[in-house]
Amino acid sequence: MKLLIILSIEEYANDVRKILARQKVPIYSETEIHGFRTEAYQPDISNWFAHDNHGIYSKLFFSIQDSNCVKHVLDEVRAYNEKAGEKQQNPVHAYQLE
Numbered sequence: 450m451k452l453l454i455i456l457s458i459e460e461y462a463n464d465v466r467k468i469l470a471r472q473k474v475p476i477y478s479e480t481e482i483h484g485f486r487t488e489a490y491q492p493d494i495s496n497w498f499a500h501d502n503h504g505i506y507s508k509l510f511f512s513i514q515d516s517n518c519v520k521h522v523l524d525e526v527r528a529y530n531e532k533a534g535e536k537q538q539n540p541v542h543a544y545q546l547e
Contacts, residue, residue, distance in 0.1 A: 451519040452546040453477075455510040455526065458539045462508045465541060468529065469510070472522045477512035519545045 453474075457465045462479075469477055485504045514522075526543040533540070 450513050451516055453510075453512045453514055453519045453522055454544045454546065455508075455522075456482075456542040457508050457510070459506045459508060461539070461541055464529065465508065465510055465526075468522060468525050469512075472518060472525060474512055474514060474518060474522065477510055479508055479510045482507045482509050 455465055483504045484507050523543050523545065526541050530537065530540040
């Protein structure tokens with residue numbers, strides 16, 4: 450079993466839900482997060498969090514699924530980001546933990 454984690458800005462949350470439904474993820478959790486970028490630490494993820502003190506509203510999705518299911522979700526998220534291309538400043542981020 451793998452822990453699937455998906456991070457998305459609020460505007461793409463419905464797209465993530467559709468991906469999970471298409472990949473037949475039977476159960477998952479989601480929660481709101483409010484992200485900030487600090488001056489001291491600049492991660493190598495451009496545009497993920499806001500550039501000022503106001504932050505940005507995002508969603509965190511997580512689920513424990515078998516390896517095959519997680520692979521299919523990760524593949525679809527990758528395809529979703531590639532299709533959006535340059536116009537998508539805040540790509541969906543998906544990870545698996547073992």
